[in-house]
Amino acid sequence: MANRSDTKTRILDAAEKLFAERGFSETSLRLITSKAEVNLASVNYHFGSKKELIRAVLARYLDRFMPEASNAVVQLKQGSEPSLNEIFSSLVKPLLELNKFKADGTRTFLQLLGRGYIESQGHLRWFITTHYGEHLSEFVKAVAESAPHIPPAEMFWRLHFTLGTVVFTMASADALTEIAEADFNEHNDIEAVIRKVIPYLAAGVAVPVTTQ
Amino acid sequence: MANRSDTKTRILDAAEKLFAERGFSETSLRLITSKAEVNLASVNYHFGSKKELIRAVLARYLDRFMPEASNAVVQLKQGSEPSLNEIFSSLVKPLLELNKFKADGTRTFLQLLGRGYIESQGHLRWFITTHYGEHLSEFVKAVAESAPHIPPAEMFWRLHFTLGTVVFTMASADALTEIAEADFNEHNDIEAVIRKVIPYLAAGVAVPVTTQ
DNA sequence: CTCTGATTTAAACGTGCGTTTAAATTAAAC
DNA sequence: GTTTAATTTAAACGCACGTTTAAATCAGAG
Numbered sequence: 001m002a003n004r005s006d007t008k009t010r011i012l013d014a015a016e017k018l019f020a021e022r023g024f025s026e027t028s029l030r031l032i033t034s035k036a037e038v039n040l041a042s043v044n045y046h047f048g049s050k051k052e053l054i055r056a057v058l059a060r061y062l063d064r065f066m067p068e069a070s071n072a073v074v075q076l077k078q079g080s081e082p083s084l085n086e087i088f089s090s091l092v093k094p095l096l097e098l099n100k101f102k103a104d105g106t107r108t109f110l111q112l113l114g115r116g117y118i119e120s121q122g123h124l125r126w127f128i129t130t131h132y133g134e135h136l137s138e139f140v141k142a143v144a145e146s147a148p149h150i151p152p153a154e155m156f157w158r159l160h161f162t163l164g165t166v167v168f169t170m171a172s173a174d175a176l177t178e179i180a181e182a183d184f185n186e187h188n189d190i191e192a193v194i195r196k197v198i199p200y201l202a203a204g205v206a207v208p209v210t211t212q
Numbered sequence: 213m214a215n216r217s218d219t220k221t222r223i224l225d226a227a228e229k230l231f232a233e234r235g236f237s238e239t240s241l242r243l244i245t246s247k248a249e250v251n252l253a254s255v256n257y258h259f260g261s262k263k264e265l266i267r268a269v270l271a272r273y274l275d276r277f278m279p280e281a282s283n284a285v286v287q288l289k290q291g292s293e294p295s296l297n298e299i300f301s302s303l304v305k306p307l308l309e310l311n312k313f314k315a316d317g318t319r320t321f322l323q324l325l326g327r328g329y330i331e332s333q334g335h336l337r338w339f340i341t342t343h344y345g346e347h348l349s350e351f352v353k354a355v356a357e358s359a360p361h362i363p364p365a366e367m368f369w370r371l372h373f374t375l376g377t378v379v380f381t382m383a384s385a386d387a388l389t390e391i392a393e394a395d396f397n398e399h400n401d402i403e404a405v406i407r408k409v410i411p412y413l414a415a416g417v418a419v420p421v422t423t424q
Numbered sequence: 425c426t427c428t429g430a431t432t433t434a435a436a437c438g439t440g441c442g443t444t445t446a447a448a449t450t451a452a453a454c
Numbered sequence: 455g456t457t458t459a460a461t462t463t464a465a466a467c468g469c470a471c472g473t474t475t476a477a478a479t480c481a482g483a484g
Contacts, residue, residue: 029473119235196366204415241443
């Protein structure tokens with residue numbers, strides 16, 4: 001095949017789709033390169049290793065999402081005392097912006113995030129907090145200020161419960177929207193699902209701590 | 213090694229521990245059989261394949277947990293109108309009973325469940341609903357009756373949000389408890405995490421539907 | 425055109441995997 | 455004690471994987 005300067009992009013595009021659908025360890029470089037229509041060895045040539053390819057796939061989304069998200073939160077706080085619902089809702093636009101970067105980008109990003117958290121044995125968590133720590137803490141700070149009655153340790157857990165809800169829901173969103181349509185004649189796109197989950201999350205995060 | 217009629221049990225015990233810790237596809241039969249101190253081929257002899265071993269591991273827990281759980285819900289409804297918190301809490305005892313069956317059985321079961329839902333591409337969901345459907349629907353019915361202001365379609369989504377929270381949290385429970393200990397000097401066993409998540413889930417499931 | 429460095433290519437490498445085989449060993453029945 | 459079936463064992467099988475190699479091809483500069 002003739003020279004093609006977009007080999008790296010073709011690999012990233014094929015890899016992110018397959019990683020999101022099947023997970024990282026279940027996706028072989030041979031499958032990626034065949035879908036991308038590039039040579040098997042080009043992954044190691046351009047990225048060094050499979051591990052570094054995974055990081056590159058994640059970084060391409062995080063570099064777009066994280067600054068926009070923290071920016072949205074900061075801007076929201078310019079006004080007066082945003083509610084939890086408003087803080088979560090401020091992430092909707094940055095999330096949906098990813099659909100302009102790539103078709104189905106929002107879902108792909110959230111699925112990659114979930115896969116990464118579960119498969120990488122804590123490595124992704126370290127990667128995100130070290131590379132996007134300032135952006136993250138803007139969000140965490142806003143949430144904490146908006147629910148001052150929740151102690152920090154409890155908030156840590158609730159934010160991870162929240163992450164789990166989002167990530168799992170988005171990973172199975174296809175199947176769920178199908179069932180919802182069949183059983184309740186209710187059609188939901190990805191944005192509709194996001195708007196359904198926000199009140200659920202906000203209620204859980206803010207519920208008073210019981211010392212039963 | 214001399215004859216040992218407990219080879220099957222030794223395999224199941226070693227497999228469930230490794231599956232819970234590292235996931236199914238990341239755990240090789242060679243690792244399982246070496247930890248179990250049995251011959252590699254004995255897995256295929258006793259279980260047929262790795263896939264059937266996975267099912268046997270899950271079934272051993274589900275067979276214990278599911279009847280006890282649905283029983284607890286049914287008994288709770290004998291009294292008057294249980295709250296959502298009470299319904300979720302009624303699952304705690306059946307969950308902790310698993311610790312009597314095996315050391316750290318509760319954590320192992322929940323992690324297996326999480327791993328299974330994420331790794332098996334919907335296969336576990338099918339397995340559970342077809343094999344334990346009656347037990348499941350007892351729980352779903354109780355929750356729906358306890359939050360009659362939530363329309364069925366909305367409840368469908370919220371129960372899946374709930375499943376996501378539980379599954380994701382339990383799959384990463386080890387990592388999270390480690391961080392919580394490091395960052396907040398707060399030690400949590402699996403029961404503590406369960407008791408933390410219940411109010412979060414109950415609040416989210418019951419929050420009034422907004423038509424913003 | 426020629427040279428040079430970057431990229432692509434086909435092939436192979438070594439490794440680890442789930443599974444299968446056939447012989448050896450064990451336990452139980454007679 | 456002999457026979458029979460169940461189980462254990464060591465070895466090998468075929469396959470898919472990530473990675474490496476070395477030659478072929480390409481694009482740009484002089």
